[in-house]
Amino acid sequence: MPSPRKAHALELFSGIPNGYDRVGAALSFGQDPRWRRTLVGAVSPSASERVIDVATGTGLVARALVERCGCSVVGVDQSEQMLARARRRCLDDPRLGAHYSPVLAEAENLPFADGEFDALTFTYLLRYVDDPGAVLRELARVVRPGGRMGMVEFGIPNQPGLRGAWSMYTRVGLPLFGSLVSRHWYEVGRFLGPSIAGFYRRFPLERLIALWEEAGIRDVRVRHMSFGAGLVMWGTRNGEPG
Numbered sequence: 001m002p003s004p005r006k007a008h009a010l011e012l013f014s015g016i017p018n019g020y021d022r023v024g025a026a027l028s029f030g031q032d033p034r035w036r037r038t039l040v041g042a043v044s045p046s047a048s049e050r051v052i053d054v055a056t057g058t059g060l061v062a063r064a065l066v067e068r069c070g071c072s073v074v075g076v077d078q079s080e081q082m083l084a085r086a087r088r089r090c091l092d093d094p095r096l097g098a099h100y101s102p103v104l105a106e107a108e109n110l111p112f113a114d115g116e117f118d119a120l121t122f123t124y125l126l127r128y129v130d131d132p133g134a135v136l137r138e139l140a141r142v143v144r145p146g147g148r149m150g151m152v153e154f155g156i157p158n159q160p161g162l163r164g165a166w167s168m169y170t171r172v173g174l175p176l177f178g179s180l181v182s183r184h185w186y187e188v189g190r191f192l193g194p195s196i197a198g199f200y201r202r203f204p205l206e207r208l209i210a211l212w213e214e215a216g217i218r219d220v221r222v223r224h225m226s227f228g229a230g231l232v233m234w235g236t237r238n239g240e241p242g
Contacts, residue, residue, distance in 0.1 A: 006106075009128040010079055012191060013057075015184030017085035020058050023181055027174060027189070028229075033060075035152045035230040038223065039121055040064045042234040043150045045071045049118035052076060052142060054107050055125040059086035059100060061152075065121070066099045074117070075102040076110065107135050115144040123152040127199045132208075136215035145239025149217055150232065154196045157228035166229060170196065208233075 002010065016023070024032050039061060045051050047070035053062045056075030065073050077083050083102045090097035105111050107125060120143050126132040143149055157163045170193030178189030203211065205222065212220045217235035224231060 003130050005128060005130055006078070012184075012188060013079050014081050015182065016188060017058055017079075017081045019181065019185075020082070020085065021060060023178075023185060027177060028226075031226040031230055035225055035232055036061050036064055036123065037068075038225065038232045039123070039150050039152045039234070040068055042221070042223075042232060043119050043121055043148045045069050045119045045148070047071055050074070050116075051119045051121065052110075052112070052117040054110070054120065054122040054139060055128075056086060056102060057082045057123070059089045059096070059102065061121050061123055062086070062100045062102075063089065063093070063096055066096050071099065071119075073100045074112075075100060076105045076107070077102070078104070078106050080104060108138060110138055110142050112142045114141055115147075116142050118144055118147045120147070120149045121151070124154070125151070126153065126203075126208075127195050132203060133211045133214060136211050136217075140215045140217055140237055143237040145237050147237045148234060149237060150234030153231045153233070154192070155224060155228045155231035156196060156200055159228075162227050167193065167197075205231075 045065065050072045051065055053065065053073050053075045056062055056077045059075055062073045062075045065071055075086060083104055086102040090100055090102070107129060120139055122139065126135065129135045140149060157166050174189035174192055175186055178185035209220050209222070212233065212235055216238045218238050220233060220235035222231065222233050
């Protein structure tokens with residue numbers, strides 16, 4: 001039985017997979033694809049390496065990993081609807097299908113061995129789990145020593161003027177524009193602003209970095225993007241490569 005937070009996440013994303021790529025890019029003014037590309041560049045696996053993409057959604061990061069790096073990717077998500085769209089993407093793109101395997105699983109309990117992957121990516125995950133620290137430890141568990149781990153998350157601009165504009169857009173603009181697409185996108189738009197602000201009240205950046213380090217990730221780096229509206233973080237799994 002999923003917790004209320006996880007159940008809400010599943011319901012929230014159940015009705016948006018088909019338009020997720022296009023609408024998500026539009027609502028972020030084209031910035032979300034930039035953030036994902038930056039994540040792929042930060043992790044930068046080689047063609048011979050195996051990557052796990054957690055909260056893979058419709059496969060956007062997985063596709064970028066395959067196109068840019070030629071690596072093998074296992075995509076994990078808890079939403080069957082999002083994974084169905086990812087699988088259709090594989091059918092439409094034979095090269096992607098040859099390198100990408102979507103799997104239904106939860107980030108809290110990954111069905112993989114310790115150190116099984118050379119690198120790990122995840123997007124927009126930690127706001128939807130009950131215990132981000134425990135999830136980060138589980139993610140780090142499946143990465144080999146010396147492997148890279150990175151994420152994309154929404155951020156909040158620090159400058160007062162930009163922060164005010166961000167707050168207005170996330171609390172008013174996103175629900176309004178989402179309502180023009182569908183009821184599901186209205187609900188997503190209405191949810192995002194309070195969700196992002198609430199997450200950073202609980203886990204300000206310094207605490208978030210500490211959670212990564214407590215999970216066994218060293219050399220944690222942060223890149224603020226799009227005037228602070230996007231956040232890319234990455235680091236290296238403790239231990240020497242085997």
